[in-house]
Amino acid sequence: MRASTETAATRPPATIASLLSLAAADYPDAPALRHKVGERWLDESYAELEVAVRELSLGLVDLGLEPGDRAAIVAETRPEWTHADLAILSAGLVSVSVYPTNSADECSYVLGHSEARVAFVEDDEQLAKVLAITEQLPPLEWIVVMAPSGPAAQALSIEDLRARGRGRDQAEWSARIAAVDPDDPCAFIYTSGTTGPPKGCVLTHRNLQAMTDMATEHGLIEEGEVVYLFLPLAHAFALIVQFLVLSLGGTIAYWERDRTKIVPNLAEVRPTTFPSVPRVFEKAHATVLARVRAEGGARERIFFWALGVGRRVSALEREGRRPGALLRARHALADHLALRKVRGVFGDRLRKCVSGAAPIPIEVLEFFHACGVKVLDMYGLTETAPGVAANQPHRFRFGSVGTPFPRMEVRFADDGELLVRGPNVFEGYYKDEQATRAALVDGWLHTGDLGSLDGEGFLHITGRKKDIIVTAGGKNVAPSKLESGLRESRWVSEALVVGDHRPYLVALVTLDAEQTPAFAEQHGLDVAELAASEPMRAEVQRAIDAVNAGVGRVEQIKRFLILPGDMTQEGGELTPTLKVRRGAVADKYMPELERLYDG
Structure with a gap:
């Protein structure tokens, strides 16, 4: 519940740097972050999160970091990633995401290209990887370890950094936040680099704040939701989910960094929204059908009868029609016998799943909707922070990536390439003017994807131009x-x-x-x-x-x-x-x- 009466509409334009302080004022006692320790899920309130972030942020100031300096994060998705990211941004620095799965050479490229002065690393393994390349990285002055196994002579621990921050005046933090301009760089996110070295997308506070606002208006996530997050926060999709949930007073529940525990985690956390990638839904779909067919006999017949009933109900709902009394009765039985078991994999409070980062087959979407699981496909690029279009909970079309977000303009080149323009479109690639000029032409981003808009405004992506x-x-x-x-x-x-x-x-x-x-x-x-x-x-x-x-x-x-x-x-x-x-x-x-x- 909100603690203040002021609304986002009455506030001056915000930056991502001020996101947490505003959220902590609105939802001080609400759970912001949730993670598992042993057998227990522990919550961190917005007020507690603000204290941790403020101390880390002032710790960075104490190290001598100046506004605009780059600070990298090399870690899996975990609460400390969020702590570090929000601390970096509220200190007026630029966050640089590095995948922990990157090789030492790949880490060296991103850290060197971005000229990062400090790097947050997850554990001893990541520390050793970064220490091995420090001679190649003259700008790198400090390394902070999130979960060290013991004292590290060549690095600070998170607690060391927080202790340094406690010794500084809290007013410094407020001043740092206030000094951030919407057009200041907020994050460097390096593209995957399917061809050639990765390019550093420069996303400003205005870009990411606009995307957060646009996604809120589109209904992607609502106030106070519980969102289970296993996607890498180094990816723009997970990063915007983080900002979106926290801006709306929701709870981020973090995975245990073990893919075999995702399904048990979902049952325990009982999220209302589950952002994921097509691969997860494709494999779940294939596994369910294979197991049903392996059982054979009456169970197989019952399941496919129930699925058929679910498909008929799903089709009517997508047409905006209500099933008749007999079909509703059959659907209740089908749900009891089979469909709820599929739905139960995601917990018993799920409202929707959001799928991004790659196309998802229409058969998979139809299967899960028939079972009562709404999977909403969305589309975007790192360069769009990362949204262009998304299906909405009450307005969706399978086979499309939904309707464009508010204030997002789309058009098509003569060869069918999708061009987009909006407040969330990036400023360019860091230290790569040639690539920037090729991507941004007269304010329009050339996405490299082929597609079309149908008569009702739904966007369809047909393929990657270069593929x-x-x-x-x-x-x-x-x-x-x-x-x-x-x-x-x-x-x-x-x-x-x-x-x-x-x-x-x-x-x-x-x-x-x-x-x-x-x-x-x-x-x-x-x-x-x-x-x-x-x-x-x-x-x-x-x-x-x-x-x-x-x-x-x-x-x-x-x-x-x-x-x-x-x-x-x-x-x-x-x-x-x-x-x-x-x-x-x-x-x-x-x-x-x-x-x-x-x-």
């Missing part, structure tokens, strides 16, 4: 739909469709290491044998046949290869956001690709 395959026959094919269809298979981890200037399309496929042991046991095989085994090849062929059934002959995948291992960031095949580096993978497996065409 479009032009076959030897001159046919343009967007591979993303084919690839996402293959990933729906329970056994498939990643898929890359290739065919530029070739007579037909082929696919490179990797297997899901979490799922394949069950397949190996079922068929009496060793996991290491699966990629070359006939049973698994037959399973992948079934997935390809299903994908091919939905496209024209020229767009069909004719041959495929199962790679012996999964694609990884360490192997150079994936970006830190787990996007496939298409060129790198194609180059790495060029001999195998040539054999697919020669054979």
